[in-house]
């Protein structure tokens with residue numbers, strides 16, 4: 001399942017997507033330690049499989065919390081995406 005966390009406002013769409021099917025087989029949960037603000041948490045889903053989520057308190061401000069990782073020019077690889085070797089994480093902006 002693709003889970004989307006974020007929001008839309010007048011300036012655009014700001015969503016982090018997580019392909020939870022990939023989390024089920026993930027051996028390291030690297031997203032948790034890779035994010036400098038600690039947005040990710042691992043919790044059991046409805047089927048009791050451990051998957052990554054974006055913590056509730058970040059869901060309405062992902063644009064602002066991710067800003068330091070996303071300079072306007074020379075954007076480096078995002079730490080969350082780099083750490084997620086199964087390729088489960090996407091950003092809409």
Ligand code: SF4
Nearest residue numbers: 023026030031052084
């Ligand atoms: S590193 Fe990627 S695949 Fe592993 S738990 Fe985190 S989001 Fe899921």
Ligand code: SF4
Nearest residue numbers: 035066069078079080
């Ligand atoms: S872009 Fe940076 S702050 Fe945003 S989720 Fe990824 S690692 Fe965390």
